[in-house]
Amino acid sequence: MDAFLQHLVNGLVLGGTYALLGIGLTLIFGLMNLVNFAHGELYTLGAYATFAAVALGGWNFFVAVAAAIVVGAVAGALCERVLLAPLRDESIDTTMLVMIGLWIALQNAELLGWGGVAKSIPHPFPTAPLTLGPVGIAPLRVFVVLTALALIGLSWLLIQKTRLGTAMRATFQDRETAALMGVKIGRIHTATFAFGSALAAAAGALLGPIFLAYPSMGDLASLKAFSVVILGGLGNLAGATLGGVLLGIAEELGAGYVSSGYRDAVGFVIIILVLLFRPSGLFARSQRIG
């Protein structure tokens, strides 16, 4: 039982960041009809931005994480304006290919810029775990899970309660009528891509210090993000949140009870099962973001 609780807590830490990745990807897919293969690169960018700010710039760790999120948002906005805006009416295949190109280009740029050796991101937390009854958790992980939950909460507020969020949901549901209401669809696309990218960068900035920063770290992150989106149902925000947490927990349980080598396999087995039996996601009946 104690081990189970421990796995659950570890799973929550991982799951919180998976949820961040998944929410970003599902929003971009749902609203822009775009399969964003470069999503993981924004995650990598978040980790390296944090590394650069802390290790090279000597910045405060928390300021660095916040800066990494901003960097992610700006990079996302630029990507959308430069690469995607001119292709707005192109088919989903075209934009998907462009995003695959961006993925390869960014990853190689990272390799060129940072070299292939993994970087460890310094952080100010003590390494001794906090113990809560039978469960031990490193302070850094507490910070990661709380920040992830706070960011998820903020995303909800943004989407449900603000004028921009309402316009995003309206656009998702009926693009043409949203345009009739005066919504500038192009701006909604830029904002959505920037927002999703910021969340991916946040996940990288949070997980980077736990693991390491290296150029291909985004590949696995992309896979996880796609898994979460499939679990939750395409374009389903609540589904992505729950799907992320579920995937994190399932992986920890699999790693703990089967073998740690099977951590990633567990996630993909679940995806295959979901695709076989509930192809529109575990939460297909709950309301979509839009």
Add this chain to the structure above:
Amino acid sequence: MLRLEAVRAAYGPVEALRGIDLEVGAGELVCLLGANGAGKSTTLRAISGLVRPTAGRIVFDDRAITGAEPSAVLASGIAHCPEGRRVFPHLTVEENLAMGAYVRRDREGIAQDLERVCTHFPILGERRRQAAGTLSGGEQQMLAIGRALMARPRLILFDEPSLGLAPTVVETTFAIIADIRRQGTTVLMVEQNAYLALQMADRAYVMETGRIVLSGRARDLMNDEKVRRAYLGG
């Protein structure tokens, strides 16, 4: 107030408008009739900026709005209540109404108008927090009209407001439109229900395959032999 001069529009290779001339004066209720596929909706969509004309000019209050973005057209005072109602199904009634006021920035005015619409359509007031997709067809039509009014337009374009509604609801809808016009808003309305539409309109245009083939005072058209045969069932 609104003038279309030789407006043409196409969907890819298919030409949907082949030179439309049309005028709506301030305070008028003008009706646009025609068979399915004649180009009525396309005419409204060209006005509101959803379709970019390939030729011709659209002038609103002496300013050219040809090819303007929908947001700019709306900001200049034209709201478009689209065919099939098109409420946002997963937004609440209140959020739908708020979307109608998206281009406005006067918070207080918007809040007042929201209350006014909810008083005017009590059913919307009662269902404020309900998803619009759960409303009945008639209620959705009220919402679509309320949403268009939230922009405080000077001209409203209605595209087949009676489509798919029960006869009693159709009457209510037309009464509401007559009311809107009485309160000073100009109306351009596309309608299949030619009889009811001509009864309330001042003037009307009849379209056929992308062209205006007939126009005149509604009363005269109602007695026109061709119109009677084609649209009024004898």
